Amino acid sequence: MPADKMALGVCYYPEHWPQSRWADDARRMAEAGLSRVRIGEFAWSRIEPQPGQFDWQWLDDAIETLAQAGLSIILGTPTATPPKWLVDLMPDMLALDREGRTRGFGSRRHYCFSHAGYRKQAARITRALAQRYGQHAAVAAWQTDNEYGCHDTVLSYSAAARGRFRPWLAQRYGTIEALNQAWGNVFWSMEYRSFDEVELPNLTVTEANPAHWLAFRRFSSDQVLEFDRLQSDILRACSPGRDVVHNAMGFFTDYDHHQLGAQLDVLGWDSYPLGFLEMFRFSDADKLAYARQGHPDIAAFHHDLYRGCTKGGRWWVLEQQPGPVNWARHNPAPMPGMVRLWTLEAMAHGAELTSYFRWRQAPFAQEQMHAGLLRPDGTPAPALAEVVQAADEIDALGAAGNAVKQAALVFAYESEWVTNIQPQGQGLSALWAAFDCYSALRKLGLNVDIIAPGTPLDDYGLVAVPCHPIASAEFAAQLERFAGQIIIGPRSGSKTADFAIAEGLPPGALRSIFNGTVSKSESLRPGLVHQAKGWEAAGWLDHIETAASPEMVADDGTIASYRQGRVRYLAAWPQGALIDELTARAAQDAGLALMALPEGMRIRRSGRYVFAFNYGTVQCSVPAELTGKLVLGERILAPGAVVVLTA
Numbered sequence: 115m116p117a118d119k120m121a122l123g124v125c126y127y128p129e130h131w132p133q134s135r136w137a138d139d140a141r142r143m144a145e146a147g148l149s150r151v152r153i154g155e156f157a158w159s160r161i162e163p164q165p166g167q168f169d170w171q172w173l174d175d176a177i178e179t180l181a182q183a184g185l186s187i188i189l190g191t192p193t194a195t196p197p198k199w200l201v202d203l204m205p206d207m208l209a210l211d212r213e214g215r216t217r218g219f220g221s222r223r224h225y226c227f228s229h230a231g232y233r234k235q236a237a238r239i240t241r242a243l244a245q246r247y248g249q250h251a252a253v254a255a256w257q258t259d260n261e262y263g264c265h266d267t268v269l270s271y272s273a274a275a276r277g278r279f280r281p282w283l284a285q286r287y288g289t290i291e292a293l294n295q296a297w298g299n300v301f302w303s304m305e306y307r308s309f310d311e312v313e314l315p316n317l318t319v320t321e322a323n324p325a326h327w328l329a330f331r332r333f334s335s336d337q338v339l340e341f342d343r344l345q346s347d348i349l350r351a352c353s354p355g356r357d358v359v360h361n362a363m364g365f366f367t368d369y370d371h372h373q374l375g376a377q378l379d380v381l382g383w384d385s386y387p388l389g390f391l392e393m394f395r396f397s398d399a400d401k402l403a404y405a406r407q408g409h410p411d412i413a414a415f416h417h418d419l420y421r422g423c424t425k426g427g428r429w430w431v432l433e434q435q436p437g438p439v440n441w442a443r444h445n446p447a448p449m450p451g452m453v454r455l456w457t458l459e460a461m462a463h464g465a466e467l468t469s470y471f472r473w474r475q476a477p478f479a480q481e482q483m484h485a486g487l488l489r490p491d492g493t494p495a496p497a498l499a500e501v502v503q504a505a506d507e508i509d510a511l512g513a514a515g516n517a518v519k520q521a522a523l524v525f526a527y528e529s530e531w532v533t534n535i536q537p538q539g540q541g542l543s544a545l546w547a548a549f550d551c552y553s554a555l556r557k558l559g560l561n562v563d564i565i566a567p568g569t570p571l572d573d574y575g576l577v578a579v580p581c582h583p584i585a586s587a588e589f590a591a592q593l594e595r596f597a598g599q600i601i602i603g604p605r606s607g608s609k610t611a612d613f614a615i616a617e618g619l620p621p622g623a624l625r626s627i628f629n630g631t632v633s634k635s636e637s638l639r640p641g642l643v644h645q646a647k648g649w650e651a652a653g654w655l656d657h658i659e660t661a662a663s664p665e666m667v668a669d670d671g672t673i674a675s676y677r678q679g680r681v682r683y684l685a686a687w688p689q690g691a692l693i694d695e696l697t698a699r700a701a702q703d704a705g706l707a708l709m710a711l712p713e714g715m716r717i718r719r720s721g722r723y724v725f726a727f728n729y730g731t732v733q734c735s736v737p738a739e740l741t742g743k744l745v746l747g748e749r750i751l752a753p754g755a756v757v758v759l760t761a
């Protein structure tokens with residue numbers, strides 16, 4: 115947790131504007147209460163217009179101008195946008211899509227993580243930047259690349275990827291016989307005689323072996339980690355004492371963010387609540403109700419997820435939506451007050467920084483319809499006044515404090531790879547199981563930490579494991595030692611590390627805490643539900659042989675959950691009123707202080723304060739249980755309002 119108050123910053127592209135404007139922009143940023151500015155992450159063609167010929171002057175000047183206004187700089191390495199000359203020098207650096215088509219030049223992220231030549235080039239430009247600016251007093255942090263995986267770019271089906279995949283497999287399995295055995299390649303005569311015979315899992319006639327896919331997903335994630343390490347090693351060597359950060363995305367799981375976070379100082383993320391609401395699997399009703407606010411759990415879910423990804427729990431919002439974006443199906447403007455709300459919410463969850471994307475709306479190219487804090491003509495856009503207000507309020511509030519631990523939710527990236535590779539029922543996803551369970555806990559007014567398996571569980575009253583197919587014996591042992599309430603969701607412990615059915619049947623290793631055997635699992639199409647008063651079991655059903663007591667039982671006798679002491683096993687998919695009810699029971703048994711929050715309200719206990727946010731469209735009141743002294747706002751919250759009470 116930051117000992118200091120949260121800083122505000124902005125993303126700025128000096129190369130988009132005449133130099134004569136820079137000083138004025140910098141002055142206005144500082145006047146607005148911004149203290150950080152992120153630059154450079156797409157500027158390769160201006161830094162090195164010709165191979166080996168660097169133009170540093172403009173960047174020297176830009177950094178100097180920003181520094182003179184008192185701004186500290188987050189400098190990006192420009193490796194998300196290799197210039198055309200570089201692509202022409204080595205066209206095979208481009209990634210191939212799943213259909214085997216080359217992903218061409220003309221936008222961004224046109225590279226394959228596995229390409230040795232591109233890795234060299236990425237290291238070269240990183241070193242050039244780090245050597246030039248690594249010791250600059252105003253450079254406070256480095257951002258590696260930009261949004262690894264954006265535009266579906268983690269998985270590449272190139273020759274370079276295949277070339278690295280084979281030795282990666284050899285390293286993991288030792289012998290080809292061991293791989294054949296682990297994957298079950300006797301099935302359909304898929305056995306290999308050597309690692310050199312293994313192809314990438316795309317372009318097969320029907321589905322490839324799920325073990326093959328899982329290996330490829332792990333390998334691809336490792337490629338991202340290696341690519342990032344290449345840069346962060348150089349940055350650390352040339353620019354000691356500066357934070358190295360990367361900006362992650364929303365609802366994105368194609369690489370293991372716990373592992374990436376472990377090798378960074380800070381994990382950042384890019385928060386676009388309205389774009390995410392529109393683009394991800396929210397109901398049409400939610401999309402309408404929250405069109406101008408975002409679903410109340412979108413931003414917080416990622417705050418609480420990414421906080422758990424670095425060793426020190428350090429995280430930033432590197433890009434905050436300031437107005438309509440350009441990339442969702444529909445791009446409404448936020449309700450007045452939301453930019454301020456999102457900012458204060460990041461503070462409440464422990465962010466060290468919120469940085470807005472972007473300073474001034476670009477009048478040209480792909481993102482010309484994407485709002486900034488300024489309009490394209492340089493006059494203030496609606497968000498600017500909210501930023502100024504938030505800056506003043508954060509000044510007055512100071513540090514948020516150390517958050518109270520209440521509930522932990524276990525999520526592993528691998529879990530999502532498993533459900534994605536073999537959903538078994540359309541749309542079933544470990545990530546969304548985690549989101550729905552998170553949402554249920556937050557509706558009870560609880561603080562939730564989203565953590566990787568193995569993270570210490572001390573101080574939590576409740577641990578939820580919504581869907582965790584590959585459960586290790588160590589993880590099971592950790593749960594066994596945990597004294598609080600536990601919820602295990604369906605499919606947990608159901609697979610081995612190599613995507614076979616767990617030995618002795620599911621829940622595999624988790625049988626040490628729940629004495630039962632899943633005798634059969636089925637997925638249920640929408641509408642095929644088992645109802646009870648107030649909830650329904652839907653989506654999935656584990657049938658279980660156990661002496662544990664049935665707890666939630668549908669009218670037709672279908673058992674949706676079992677209870678064995680402090681462990682609950684949820685047999686149906688964690689969603690809707692069912693997960694709301696189950697989390698409420700477990701939280702109650704854990705002795706956590708529960709609240710019935712008004713629709714659209716969320717709270718966060720930050721240590722020094724209790725924050726409440728109204729994401730709803732009607733006014734609502736702070737629950738009577740929250741008796742702290744009013745520090746900001748009113749106990750009756752208009753839509754988009756924030757209230758802060760003493761803890």
Ligand code: GAL
Pocket residue numbers: 260261264384386433439440441471481484
């Ligand atoms: C992010 C990206 C930015 C910008 C922004 C627009 O995904 O990092 O460069 O494209 O989206 O919303």
